Amino acid sequence: METQNQFKFFIVDDDVFCANVYEQYLTTLDYKDITTYSNGTDCLNNLHLNPDIIFLDHNMEDITGFEVLKKIKRYNPNIYVVMISGQENMKTAIDALKYGAFDYVIKGKDVCEKIGEVINKIIRVKEELAKSNPGIIKRLLSIF
Secondary structure, eight states, X not given: OXXXXXOOEEEEOSOHHHHHHHXXXXXXXXXXXXXXXXXXXXXXXXXXXXXXXXXXXXXXXXXXXXXXXHHHHHHOTTSEEEEEESOOOXXXXXXXXXXXXXXXXXXXXXXXXXXXXXXXXXXXXXHHHHHHOHHXXXXXXXXX
């Protein structure tokens, strides 16, 4: 069974206020391994730190969230990437999922609640994967 503190989080958002809100919320959920980046390039340069979950802003100055998402998935397709955006555009959400995002969260007053729900979904997915085929998980992990 996964425990909360086993997750390593990256928060990638050029809006420092939003990044701090997400970080504080994760801290209140008793997560401790949280790193924030103000741009996609810094996130990509630190993927060797092996984050489990990345909360990624869609609209950033240096490189778009979609480009960062694609590069993260090429680096390690097992990283759970959650795209966060102020855009309620359905095409943007569909494209995020098409490029490999685990989920798409729209910024708003309930964004933290949505982040908590996504983390719970990830926990359930990991538990189901471990239950359904524990042998394959061990084999995959032994490759790395």
